[in-house]
Amino acid sequence: MDSDERYRRLFRTALTIRLVEERIIELYPSDRIQSPVHLSIGQEAVAVGVCDALNVDDLVFATYRSHGFYIAKGGSLPKMFAELYGRVGGVSKGKAGSMHLSAPEVGLMGSSAVVASSIPHAVGAALSFKRRGSSRVAVAVFGDGATEEGVYHESLNFAALMKVPVLFLCEDNGLAVHSFKNARQSYNLLEHAKTFGIEARRLDEGWDMLAIRQATLDALSVVRAGRPFVLEIATGRYKEHVGVGDDFHFGYRNATDIDAWKARDPLLLDEKLVAELKPEIDREIAAAAEFAETSPFPGRDELLTDII
């Protein structure tokens, strides 16, 4: 494939994520979306690069910060907006909301709002794939903070022991809410993973979708051969941890921390391509929001269904 075309494809997906989230920011004061949102603005390239390297039937298990993965894995925009709006037309009839997006038909499994809790799910799915002799892989997506939880340790050990096809993907934005990584971690993630016999790699260029895609493909060649892999990608969270605002004025971090990221951000730099692609994406988003707007609210008949 033409590498230029590939770049456009990735760029278009990343821009979609960015524009969707910017639309969310605009909409938020209207109270159409009445649930916490954890924006991935600044981190889009990770979801885009990784998902482009995956097959549709490869599974991604993600977190409350998963608008990016939802879109990059191919989830439907109207269903996403309807879900955020708390409508019956949403992926999960509004029961999930932003924190629990999923799109199993394209391989995005349930996102969890308990940090690190979906990491072993990816390992379990990979275990099944292995037993069935399938070539599918599972990807555990998590933040840098998640690796502090004990279950990360248990998951690495088990995955390495059982040699299951799982990719551990760490989105390292250096923050857990407002805490910096050095205040939370005494270990280096790669060295740590390697002591489990797990190959590991860090990519500092978390803005570079093509590099992320290639790093993922490289990692997947190991994973499909039945060996887990830890891929850590540095990235930058532009917005506050939860909510639609900036948070530099709170003084716990500097805007300059993020300026370095913005200076490399293709969605900011490549204005021409943005201008070219934006109108169509905007129309898609408008249609999605329109769908959400007209989808009914779930009613009492939905309250007690799908429990067991």
Add this chain to the structure above:
Amino acid sequence: MDSDERYRRLFRTALTIRLVEERIIELYPSDRIQSPVHLSIGQEAVAVGVCDALNVDDLVFATYRSHGFYIAKGGSLPKMFAELYGRVGGVSKGKAGSMHLSAPEVGLMGSSAVVASSIPHAVGAALSFKRRGSSRVAVAVFGDGATEEGVYHESLNFAALMKVPVLFLCEDNGLAVHSFKNARQSYNLLEHAKTFGIEARRLDEGWDMLAIRQATLDALSVVRAGRPFVLEIATGRYKEHVGVGDDFHFGYRNATDIDAWKARDPLLLDEKLVAELKPEIDREIAAAAEFAETSPFPGRDELLTDII
């Protein structure tokens, strides 16, 4: 101090542990001890060497397999037997039994029967010591299996971050119940600990009390300076996981695995010293058992005390 005298002291303690547990084996069929016992026969040198290197006010947090640590730390034999017999005169009035021995007056804190669960307790005590500027240290004693639990990871990370004076002491008997370590662990414990910036050392000579004592002293010099340390000591569990029998006939392991340990075991080799020390120790044990025998059973008045 005369190194010969030191050897005698350590040997005597180790022999006490051995003889106490052999007495437990003899007593067991009489149903005087009605609770699970996890014997440390074969592992005595670890408790003895480690505790000899500690001060009385250094704290040890141990496990269900802690007869050895109880005795090595200086716990009273009569109170121990009474505890095993479920009598009021026991350390904990019989409420604890073998799995929850403690002797806080000499620094053995409560032993837990949930694997790995007392590891963070040692870290917490060490944290307090640090804040108070005390020179005391805390020791977390655990088996090789315990390191698989997530809380081990959390404890290492926190201890390293906070630089607390804790010694992580792994008694590596290569087994968790009937599972061999290679079926459970993909990591090397030392390499793993080092990725947290924690110094770590393994001692293969788990029969050698003096070497263990020295290794502990070396480790403690790091720990008292405010840096956690992982000390892994190889050892051999002669008996079944729980209970008083042998378990070679079940076929899951070979007697020859343990023969190598027995061939180095000073308590088996140094028959002369055993013969010399045994009579007195036997008298102490007989007195302890006698005390237990005459101590009353806790009655209804004890059922609902000390709850909150």
Add this chain to the structure above:
Amino acid sequence: MNVSSKERPSTQTRVLSYAGALLETMDSALADHPNVFIMGQGVDDFKGIFGSTTGLAQKYGAQRVFDVPLMEEGMTGVAIGAALVGDYPITTHIRADFSFLAMNQIVNLASKYRYMFGGIMSCPMLIRLVVGRSWGQGAQHSQSPQATFAHYPGLTVVMPSTSQAIVDMYPQIIVRHPGPVVSIEHRLLYNLDFSVSAGTPAKPIPLTSYVAREGRDVTVVATSVMVLEALRAAQYVAEKAGIEVEVIDLNSISHPDWELVIGSIRKTGRLVIADTSWLEYGVAGEVCRQVMMRDPAMLRQAPAMLGMAAAPCPTAKSLEDIYYPSQHETVEAILTQVCGSRHGIELPVERSMTEGYKRFRGPF
């Protein structure tokens, strides 16, 4: 010990221990459903979770039945992930107390998966917990967390009290039940022999409550091993005093058949609740709530309740014996309900319930 159970419609019976029933159902689950696998600490060793999985690793291979490291939270998460892609995992905890290490995965994830995602995904799986009791299990090996798990919607919580319950219920659960099931098995039951119907029973024990013994004088609602205690007591008072006790095995803690329970209470007007855990915020409370919601006047008098004393479990046998309700107390509770506290009927002398279980040699 010799207790009579509900008469079974099928004429042919055979003798099967609780552990044997578990082994049979585990075996046939593996044989019948290629997507079933069993994982847990020690499931593949020679002890095989007290005989309930012995030999299955050899028979079905290490891909179907395997040991895991110490990783309760991780293992449960792994099970959820496997279930989400169509496997049916069975996990084990040799003591229910260790399931607290997996509480997050069980309560925050498994129980909510289906609802949280609007029904588009689910994670059916079986989580087997063994409750310890006797021989100095102490505070950390004796807990029975049915009320804890049953509080959370999305979980199905059962407590099979006999081999028949295992043989009947587990096939209904495994692969067939849409959601996660927590089954709380009692260690004291494992070595007991029960008579079970030889073929498929006409009325298999359902995933809800059932009448374990019919009676007209007093209703005993019991769980797990307390069902057996209730049956023993029922037999005793029938022989000694001609009192006919109706014993209801609550059986499903999350989804009891409350109409059955209430129907019985309305009939007898007297109630004893016998549970394996603490009374406070436990099964007894929920039974009382169900009665009160319908009609507080249904009962002629305050019910009796039997459970663990309101303390952690002590290790010393002298304390353990009074920590759990004995036959003595169970019979006393029944007699007091029916005849008042001055009933004057001789009580059994058995000091410790576990003695009964040790002496028991079955079959019956």
Add this chain to the structure above:
Amino acid sequence: MNVSSKERPSTQTRVLSYAGALLETMDSALADHPNVFIMGQGVDDFKGIFGSTTGLAQKYGAQRVFDVPLMEEGMTGVAIGAALVGDYPITTHIRADFSFLAMNQIVNLASKYRYMFGGIMSCPMLIRLVVGRSWGQGAQHSQSPQATFAHYPGLTVVMPSTSQAIVDMYPQIIVRHPGPVVSIEHRLLYNLDFSVSAGTPAKPIPLTSYVAREGRDVTVVATSVMVLEALRAAQYVAEKAGIEVEVIDLNSISHPDWELVIGSIRKTGRLVIADTSWLEYGVAGEVCRQVMMRDPAMLRQAPAMLGMAAAPCPTAKSLEDIYYPSQHETVEAILTQVCGSRHGIELPVERSMTEGYKRFRGPF
């Protein structure tokens, strides 16, 4: 929203938000007791657990108030270890749901430490859990596990419902209470202003239940934010129908003053139970059990019960609004108890309870 609380003997009052009360008590605990420290994710950041710890790290230093990695089980274990050597740790979980990750340390260790070791050691500590509600918290940020923790002996479980409760109870707990305490704080309360006595109240709120409003017609036993809902409803029915509701704040879930509760029910003969969690195996059951143990005939009719719907919490607002009991339903329950279902009295229209809390600007 404007609800009247129990009259305080002290004449002087001041206005204090719930978060403010927490901050005050955390501050004075640190000031008064050098062995107190606070740890939890984000306790030292600018948001400071919704304002309850803000500035304390600066004031007392990083050795006394500090952030921790994501490690709920580990953190709780660390707290136990520190408590065992004489420190008094306060830990926080910004959502109660995350405490399930520490369930093993809380239930298997902290709650049992004193008893298991025969009273020779103990680990007094305060574990603060915040219950989430509204604005799409969803299934994993909305649970209220009081019944779960209160089932286990050795734990003290409280649910302070007002600033006064915080100001009165926390000093009784911190350092002074012998064992571990789980305090379940409700997020909806944090931003509310309450009037609290300016000095030391003559009768501080005890570590057990108390009467939040006196009345003669019906007893409402409530927990946490449902106490406020009950008080609002009480005011409404007093104004609309002259009905006098007695509201009892259960306050301590593990150690309620059952005599107080029962005394009130005997007086009114009518009962509404309003809890923040599920009814099944929850607080409502335990209240019913306490009533039944004493005298099932105490109630003239079946009580009403208000709690979360029997499902995980849905995110969509339209569902969340009907998932929790509204003022409408609370008032309806009270009126039906007192006047029967055909009471004919106009109900409040408020569709979502959280609207009331948003509109609320206090003080009162």
